[in-house]
Amino acid sequence: MLKSIFFDLDGTLLPMDYDDFCDMYFSMLTDKLSKNGYAPKELYEAVWSGTKAMLENDGSITNEKAFWTCFEKHFGKISPETHLAFDEFYRSDFNKISTICSPNPAAKDIIKTVKLLGLIPVLATNPVFPSTATENRIKWAGLLPSDFVHYTTYENSSFCKPKAEYYCEILDKLSLKPNECAMIGNDVDDDMPASNIGMKVFLLTDCLINRSKKDISIYPHGDWKQLKIFITSIISN
Numbered sequence: 001m002l003k004s005i006f007f008d009l010d011g012t013l014l015p016m017d018y019d020d021f022c023d024m025y026f027s028m029l030t031d032k033l034s035k036n037g038y039a040p041k042e043l044y045e046a047v048w049s050g051t052k053a054m055l056e057n058d059g060s061i062t063n064e065k066a067f068w069t070c071f072e073k074h075f076g077k078i079s080p081e082t083h084l085a086f087d088e089f090y091r092s093d094f095n096k097i098s099t100i101c102s103p104n105p106a107a108k109d110i111i112k113t114v115k116l117l118g119l120i121p122v123l124a125t126n127p128v129f130p131s132t133a134t135e136n137r138i139k140w141a142g143l144l145p146s147d148f149v150h151y152t153t154y155e156n157s158s159f160c161k162p163k164a165e166y167y168c169e170i171l172d173k174l175s176l177k178p179n180e181c182a183m184i185g186n187d188v189d190d191d192m193p194a195s196n197i198g199m200k201v202f203l204l205t206d207c208l209i210n211r212s213k214k215d216i217s218i219y220p221h222g223d224w225k226q227l228k229i230f231i232t233s234i235i236s237n
């Protein structure tokens with residue numbers, strides 16, 4: 001029996017061009033932190049190294065710890081002022097990136113549908129951002145953090161997509177089984193591996209990411225209208 005729907009955020013509930021997002025994000029972040037004495041090139045490399053450390057995290061520490069441990073290898077012990085500068089960035093300047101996103105009313109409609117069907121909505125966004133940044137991105141999509149029973153951030157997660165452990169960590173926290181859940185996402189390599197542990201999947205193709213050029217016909221896929229049909233059909237089976 002289906003109990004929960006997991007949703008990706010960037011490119012799924014929040015339509016965007018991923019490359020444009022990254023370009024603007026790093027430009028704004030390096031500009032902000034340059035005021036704290038960080039050279040843009042070195043900061044860029046440190047943040048990417050920290051992100052890689054989170055993607056490779058083995059579950060022994062939180063992603064937050066993995067990021068900052070790696071970051072400190074570049075710059076030494078981080079001062080409270082630096083942590084404050086990052087926090088301020090995610091609370092304020094970061095929101096300017098919303099101008100390159102394209103909120104779709106269909107996202108709000110699909111979450112409403114999921115709730116009306118009695119299903120548990122979960123936000124399964126790759127947890128490489130702090131909660132403040134994740135909550136802001138949720139709002140960019142026209143949604144609220146309270147729309148989800150759980151959403152993954154670098155503070156509450158110890159794995160990243162596409163690792164099976166990422167999905168299992170959420171399932172364990174919510175006392176759910178793989179066959180009780182479906183994963184909805186736009187990234188073939190990150191989101192569709194949920195099927196490997198027994199979750200149902202649907203590939204939203206509006207902002208499709210398919211780096212490895214896989215044959216997407218092996219997955220249920222389509223636009224928002226087809227997604228809604230997919231959800232209503234699997235709950236009746």
